[in-house]
Amino acid sequence: MYLSRLYIENYRSIQKTDLKFERGKNVIVGRNNSGKSNILKAIDLVLGEYSPTYSKSDNISENDFYGQLNKPIFIWCEIQRENNNGVLESINYTEVLKSTFFRMYHDKEQSDQLRVKITDFAKGEKLALFKFTTEAGQAEIDGGGYFKKWIGGKTYCKGWGFEQEFVDKENFALAFLAYKTKEDVLKKELVFLYRENRNSDWIIGFNCNLRNCIIQSAIIPAFRDPKDQLRISSYSWFGKLLKAYVKTDSVELNAAFDSVKDASDGLFRQLKDKISEKEIEIAFPNTSISFQFNPNSKQDIHKSTLIYVNDGFDSELKDKGAGIQSAVTISLYDFYVRNIVHTGSSLLAVEEPELYLHPHGRRVISNRLSRFVDGGKNQVILTTHTSEFLSNIYESQNIICVQKINTSTTAKNIYFNTPKRKQILIKKQNAELFFADSVILTEGADKYFIEEAARCFARSNKFLTEDYEIVSISEDWINDFNISIINCGGKHELWKYAEILNELEIKFITTADFDFLRDGLNEYFTNLKFEKKHSDKLNKLKSKINSKSKYKSIEQIEGEDLIKEVSDFLIECRDQNLFIFTGELENFYIIKPTYDKEGGVIETLGKLIEEQRPISDYVDLSEYYSLFFNFLSLTQNLKEFVEAEPAKMVAYAQTEKQL
Structure with missing residues (x-):
């Protein structure tokens, strides 16, 4: 799978832009403040680890609207499934086996399924995508105007699972809408769509739980912090990587837990006795307090993992330079997609990978990204100001040149996939023409x-x-x-x-x-x-x-x-x-x-x-x-x-x- 198209409207500095991405490496170039970062932010908003519709996620504000608030933010991410001589790329549904989604039909016989034809994202077409995500739309569904077919791992799906539904589907999309209501409330909606091929109309799937099954992604922003890019949680790729290697039934692990608990009980016994005296009353009546060096639950032991790097001085990754942090993050994600997630392909988006790096370090990171691409199996999208990430003559590169005309960001695709075009990239100093x-x-x-x-x-x-x-x-x-x-x-x-x-x-x-x-x-x-x-x-x-x-x-x-x-x-x-x-x-x-x-x-x-x-x-x-x-x-x-x-x-x- 790879992100093949990104359409953005009314988001930050982007009034409207329509971009094509290729499998392999996609390089976004442009001068400072032209809007490159906003393209990556739009991708992160829809395909990143956080759900854009999650109610507690503060990822959209009034400042994110281009121009007036009466025009909604609209982001469309189209994902292409690989088709090798009629054999479609496999999809791993392990993480969503117990989840479901529904698609709708016009009649009880379920012969006339609800489809939408998306061409140029005219206003009516955009809003039609989200018709059934509103309260009025749900009322129309529940009122009997339409009929649902449940798909997934629940018993009421009547044996019709994800594999049967997607066996012949080549195109997937996620459509995001953010708007202000008349009551001045900021609303966010996300819709999942799919279709047989480029010539078919889109089927609305509604539930977006399948996003990470369709494409696994990691977005690394310009101002990097290991605790953000390497979050340890049940849904993050790094948390899943660690959990795959932490066996909670390990005899050695259980013995270590017992030893650490005995040691901590001995070290903290005097402190525990002192604060438990009646005159202190640090806890509620009939309760006690203890001190431990590790989580009490072995199920969560992986969440206490710290990464140390020894480059002559052994210290935590967070205390190392940005170059080492970038290299470690990219390499760990590369390892994860090759050995843990087992999806057909994955997306890595990096903003300004050259930050704080000398020329040789930049070339090291560029080579790491090329290794991740793996001959076109995976996809990289990056923004850059330097030639080291533009001048690889051994790869076919889709270069996207971003400019700001007046106050609006525009972007254009340009391809370097022929020998004559690649000759131009040999002279690295000439890459400045893109800026x-x-x-x-x-x-x-x-x-x-x-x-x-x-x-x-x-x-x-x-x-x-x-x-x-x-x-x-x-x-x-x-x-x-x-x-x-x-x-x-x-x-x-x-x-x-x-x-x-x-x-x-x-x-x-x-x-x-x-x-x-x-x-x-x-x-x-x-x-x-x-x-x-x-x-x-x-x-x-x-x-x-x-x-x-x-x-x-x-x-x-x-x-x-x-x-x-x-x-x-x-x-x-x-x-x-x-x-x-x-x-x-x-x-x-x-x-x-x-x-x-x-x-x-x-x-x-x-x-x-x-x-x-x-x-x-x-x-x-x-x-x-x-x-x-x-x-x-x-x-x-x-x-x-x-x-x-x-x-x-x-x-x-x-x-x-x-x-």
Whole structure:
């Protein structure tokens, strides 16, 4: 089983989102405060160890509603059962054999069962799911309007158990609703549904006791505490793990209990005698008090279990660092699902597993999660800000990019399940594009010049608001505006990154050297499905340029008319978010380095650090400045920055004198 779909409406920062999850690893990425945690909280609310409808569970408050309280919170978790060549994944009903649920029919012959067709969760469809959970709905059932069929382990189920009911069912779902009544009371409802396959309508099962039989889950939040994640109770996975290994009829255990009781009676005899004197009267009349080191009931001995870890110093797990706590929790849950629960598959959701870990520790945890996935048998859903959990090229990963637009969280799926896509993940530092508001793509080492040029750009440029106020931006505006500059590793790699950014709807501009016209631009146009007119114009232009010339700059082109035509084409490319320089790196050096390509870039950066001079002394930055103006106009990052002042940017100028 695995969580295949999560639909959320009106919950926390999420107005509405519809996510697809895959078996194996699902990685949720996005900048801080974008709403990643709220996705995991929604999963925990419905599939976690606590029941969302449990009356004593304080898991929903007025602050959890997005917008107005008159719109209910709705969460739909759809679970897919594995089907291997017609053989459905087995379900272990051991824990619920004595429980029951019912499904309803329209007639006494039970031939017309009550089903609901869920398509796009229109308002009427959502509320129809919960019709019979209300008092009015129960009255309608009891009034004879519908007929029940009981299913489960009780005698009145007439031999029709869970196995017979679910033998051919492939899809399960849990639907959660929270709303405020007219009496200002917060109500919570949970409904269990199932169906034969994706083409069938849903059957309402009502009772949700089967949740842990359908899918076993563990949710580990960002602020971890072993006493919460490793709760010892009759329903928690850790409590079940311990209970499976504590044999209360053990001769050794009973002997140990007797020895500890005798020892404690001796140690505390004087204290017991003192407090039992009449003048103290610590208890009610005719009662006595004693002291023991262990629970009196052998049935509960597992509840006193403590975990100790020896990493050179032997102490309780709760006193160890977050990294060790995470590793132990994940490994124990892995052991539990492999050896105790015996379900077909399980879900592990972890929020920011990288917290408090150095890079090597992050990779250890990433490998533990991959081991838990077990080749796709189990499912992991995690949120992260680091590349260690994104850059595993040996796994097919479903990456979910989360953004906050205005005040609402949006999320999009993107898959890395082909060799070409996985190549992008090899460069771990480039994973930051998933967290960016906008991106500048580069062929290679010019990334470092662009970063330095951006500082000079901020120092030498001012901007004019509609109120004719002159404003400036900080030298660190690239980070202020959440911009990533990505080294794609060659001109033939640019389109792959651009394709991903298009899918994620992240604004970007692609930069390339002049020879991109000759080699690479046609491929870029084709793979990104540009209109044919762009390729036609490029090919016509190339045919006019001497094909034998390995032109690397616009200066090598002969004829003023042709130069004008090429220049006009470069301007048109900029309108398509494609900034092609009029030359290569070496064409812009003021002080030429000893080495070519990346070696020259590193040499130049070393000199400006050593000599304490700006990069503008070594490189002509005029085209870089044109790139920044083009980029800022495209992304409106500057507009957003100036509006925050508050003001509204209406014009750019390269010098204060021009203003």
